[in-house]
Amino acid sequence: MRNTNNTYIFIYIEEYRPTENLLLFDFVDNQSFMEIKTFIRSDPQKRSSMVLIRNYHGKKLEEGAVYRVSRNKMLEIFLLESMLEIHNSYLIGYSFEYSKVLSDLFSAKQEIITYYLDEKSNLPLLTKNFPVSDASGFNVRNVGHANWNEVEFEHRVKIVYDIGSHLHSTKQEIDNLFADKYIEYKKNLPMLIISHWDKDHYHALLGLESETIQQCFSTFIFPEHTPNATSKRIVDRIRNSLPKNSIHYIKNLKKAGRKVESICEPNCNIQIYRTRENYSRNKSGILLCVKSSFASVIFSGDADYSTCNLILQELKYYHTNHLVVPHHGGKAGAFKYVPHNSVNFGKAIISTGTSKFLHFKNHLNKTKDDLKTKTKFQIIEVEEQKKDVHIKLKKF
Structure with missing residues (x-):
């Protein structure tokens, strides 16, 4: 979708925490961001388009929704004395203090879903088996309230599922996180899968230049629904880095169809799942299941249980199942996780970070209680380990 209206700008609510009075938004398209940036004479090299509103006390908003904003009002807020240009974040470009003059900033919510290149992609879906043997293990990286997972084959990382970091990560923190992996990724050339376009699932990717992406990844797989300017810029950068046939836009299933469906051949040890189209980015993402003869693991992104x-119902062989817990242990629908009687419970890994906001803690406590009383998982919280968590998928 391209905005051709000169009166309004469409903005996307990336994160809304009413208990902390925090609001983070992005522009739906890069064109609107570039116009604003030019008007205020911002650094022409600046890429970060997200705006953090501090002490927000305005109308209640819906996270993941698009709102219409007056173009003149948007220009006005970028000229506020409290507006700060942020230089130490790859994600957040600007920040300002909320004031009453902005009480009518967000007008009507827009029921729209935007797609990369303004249309549904016609690139081929991923349908063939991957040239890999049984997975030997997986890693859940210690990146705070975020998601960055790796799958190893013959002890070499060949799949990266999400590459995120927490909201307030500095550029230096992001650079350090990837520096730890640069040599390994450059040697192994893993495929990169983005589960959905939520900042804590792709934040670290913002710090990578085209040359680094070309050096470190062989394939890029992502949901075709790109909701904001930031996700569109990432895809642009990937398209300038990798061959066209190495980039896979995954279409959602129709709303009236199945809820989830694999796009890989049934006998493949790697199963990539697409989900139904939904206005919730969490419910319309990509999931990953990796199997070995000894164990399996479901990488859930922020999907519901x-x-x-x-x-899980497709895993009907004798083995141990592991779960990277959905939504960092937060809200993910009614708890339901019932394996076939041949499946044993293994580890349930939660990437909680140090989040202090109350409504998340309440959901996390409920999730841990459900895992303890309704399953036999061993719960591992990455934050408590103070390091990446490694789980074996082979006996030897």
Whole structure:
């Protein structure tokens, strides 16, 4: 979708924490951001388009929704004395203090879904088996309230599922996180899968230049629904880095169809799942299940438990199942995770970070209680380990 209206700008609510009075938004398209940036004479090299509003006390908003904003009002807020240009973040470009003059900033919510290149992609779906043997293990990286997972084959990382970091990560923190992996990724050339376009699932990718992406990844797989300017810029950068046939836009299933469906051949040890089209980015993402003869693991992104459970039902052989817990242990629908009687419970890994906001803690406590009383998982919280968590998928 391209905005051709000169009166309004469409903005996307990236994160809304009413208990902390925090609001983070992005522009839906890069064109609007570039116009604003030129008007205020911002650094022409600046890429970060997200705006953090501090002490927000305005109308209640819906996270992941698009709102219409007066173009003149948007220009006005970028000229506020409290507006700060942020230089130490790859994600956040600007920040300002909320004031009453902005009480009518967000007008009507827009029921739109935007796609890369303004249309549904016609690139081929991923349908063939991957040239890999049984997975030997997986890693859940210690990146705070975020998601960055790796799958190893013959002890070499060949799949990276999400590459995120927490909201307030500095550029230096992001650079350090990737520096730890640069040599390994350059040697192994893993495929990169983005589960959905939520900042804590792709934040670290913002710090990578085209040359680094070309050096470190062989394939890029992502949901075709690109909701904001930041996700569109990432895809642009990937397209300038990798061959066209190495980039896979994954279409959602129709709303009236199945809830989840693999796009890989049934006998493949790697199963990539697409989900139904939904205005919730969490419910319309990509999930990953990796199997070995000894164990399996479901990488859930921020999907709900009912979706994970549908994937679990396909695992009908004697083995141990592991779960990277959905939504960092936060809200993910009614808890339902019932394996076939031949499946044993293994580890349930949660990437919680040090989040202090109350409503998340309440959901996390409920999730841990459900995992303890309704399953036999061993719960591992990455934050408590103070390091990346490694789980074996082979006996030897």
